[in-house]
Each structure stands twice: as C-alpha cells, then as structure tokens.
Amino acid sequence: MTDSDGIHLDGSHSTGVDRVANVRLSTEYGEFLAVGYLDRNLGHEQIALVYGDVEGEGVLTRLHSECLTGDAFGSRHCECGDQLSAALTAIASEGRGVLVYLRGHEGRGIGLLAKLRAMQLQAEGLDTVEANLALGLPADARDYRVAADMLHDLGVRSVRLLSNNPDKREALLRYGIDIAEQVPLLIPPREENLAYLLAKRERFGHHLPHLDPVVAP
Template identity: 75%
Template sequence: MTDVVGEPVARVVKAPAGATGVTRVVNAPLPTQYGDFEAVGYQDNDRGDEQVALVYGDIQAEGMLVRLHSECLTGDAFGSTHCECGPQLITALREIVAEGRGVLVYLRGHEGRGIGLLAKLRAMKLQSEGLDTVEANLALGLPVDARDYRVAAEMLRDLGVRSVRLLSNNPRKRESLERHGVKVETQVPLLIPPCENNITYLRTKRERLDHYLPHLDAVVQSS
C-alpha cells in the first residue's frame, strides 16, 4: 500500500474477530521536551478505543512509578485552569524522567470522568451556574464517575509491569488496578497548587470523591 506520493503506508493491525482485552499495535520512539519516551500503542478490543502508554527507561522491575492519566482535552491540550489535569500530566512525565524509569498510561475515552467531551462541557456550564462537579453530572442524569481502569491494567501487564507505585490522589484507581491484578505497593500523591478557578472543583473532589488533597487545607483556612 502506498500514499499519494508513493511512500509506504503502515498497515493497521486488527485484532482477530471476537478478541478481548488489548492488542499491542506499535512501538515508536517519542522524544518530548521532558525526555525521550517510547510510545506503545494498543487497541482496546472490547471498547474499540485506541490507547497509548509512554514508557521511559527499563521498566522490568518491581514497584514501577506509574501514572494513569485520564484524557482531558480542555486541560491537557487547551490549558484550562478549571481542573489540574494539564499540570498533573506534565508533572507526572517529569517525575518519571527524574526517577529514571516508569510508565504513563494515557487513557482515552475518560473525558469528563468518562461521560464524554460534550457532556463534560454541559457539566462545566452547570458548574459556572453554581453546581459542583458531582451535582452537575447528576443533574444531567449521568454517572459521577464512569471510568474503568481495566484496560490500563491489561496494558501494564502486557508491558511486564506487575507492581507499581501509583502517582495519583484517587483511591479508586488503586482499587481498580488491584482488582484487575496489578499490585499497588504505594500511592504517591500528585499535588498541584490550586488556583482561583479550580479551588471549588478540587474541594469537591476531596470532600465528595475521597481524593487525597491535603494541600487544600491552607487554602481552606485562609479563604
């Protein structure tokens, strides 16, 4: 197969009919401003999503530093200060590089805690009118958190990662990884300084979604 200028075009690897789990499709070098990663692309055979893990260094050891990062177009790409997702992504990549090895699993299909981009934008509009992030999802008749981390566990197992130090403030990520067979040795907080635009959102995550955010105490006391 060739493209319009006669150069070879990579063929898409498809899983066999009826396959479940994930299929590794491609490994490719991915130099970034934070360090030189290897991007490992997967097909989720159950949902059809394309997924990617960024691998840094030799990960064939116990207790790998791992970040499960839920897709957030507004925060990761547009730099929204409504959430802390963009700074968390950058900080996680930097911490993995500083560690010398680790994995960041970037989970597509997780936009808006799994409700999708347009529903997330509708929820953000409701939040601008006074609802918190939990109330907004419920007002739309949507789950508070619809994310599933099964595919992340399957990707980690395919990479040979059996136990992790999990970069996360969310206890549900730890619970889900362990339920799907990946041992979490410890949970490493990923705390980003709050700003005026996200302090209410972060407080709700701590108070209603059990996220570990102790650094908000000083902000709460001074508000």
C-alpha cells in the same frame, strides 16, 4: 480458565488489548517509548509512554484520564494539564516509569460535549458531581481495566502509583496490579479550580491535604 477479572487460575493474566505499535517519541520531558494499543472490548485506541526498563516491581506509574481542555488547552478549571506535565517530569527524573494515557475518560467518562455541558452547570453553582447527575449521567463512569491490561502487557507487576484518587488504587488491585506505594501528585490550587478540587476531595475522597491551608478560616 479465568475468573471474572481475567485472572488465570495459574496466576497469569489475560488481556483485552492488542499491542499495535512501538515508536520512540522525543518530548520536552525526555525520550519515551510510545506503545500503542487497541482496546478490543471498547475499540478505543490507547497509548502508554514508557521510560526505561519497566518490567518488574515498584514502577513509577501514572494513569492519566484524557482531558482535552486541560491537557491540550491549559484550562484552569481543573489541574489535569499540570498533573500530566508533573507526572512526565517525575517519570523522566526517576529514569523508569509509565504514563498510561486513557482515552475515553473525558469528563470522568461522560465524553467531551457532556463535560462542557456539566461545566456550564458548575458555572451556575453546581459542584462537579451534582452537574453530572443533573444531566442524568454517572458521577464517575471510568473503568481502569484497560490500564491494567496495558501494564500487564508491559511486564509491570507492581507500581508506585502517582495519584490522589483511591479508586485508581482499588481498580489496579482488583485487576491484578500490586501497589507498592501511592505517591501524591499535588498541584497548587488556583482560584479558578479550588471549588472543583474541594469537590473531588469531599465527594470522591481524593487525598488533597494541600488544600487545608487554603480553606482554613
């Protein structure tokens, strides 16, 4: 028997993912094991980049939401591409860690085209939350169950979470992954993304103390 979060009464965990492939992936950050998963619930294809032996406790871990504009095109509207690069660098330097790349999270879960429409509204003066709501969409529609399922499958029991987002921490705890530490992933702001970062801090409670000197009177 399991509870509503998929936790068995004996303390083990059921998962909603199938591991489909394991392949060595040589990158500019080092050689990772790319582990491909199918999310049985949503049908999304997911990937975890694994560096070293990650079974056990205190694994340096990044849950990275898909962001085509930032990750692939280097958009300065957000800090996503820089965070992806910094996280992979940190994991390789640590010698042990996991980056879970979450497809289906584009635009905090609203999709690519809706995200582009929201960016249009932001250019007209709305903040990132107001823009999503103006489109009749959630401010943040992401769910992290699949990330926890992937970590359980990899044998990760607790993480040092590379994130400024309190929601990721709470979600992993809810789905049975312990948090040994929350490690800030602070990217220097740019003129183009300062308003976006401030909205993330003020509207979502992201821990971004490095913005204080930038906005101080």
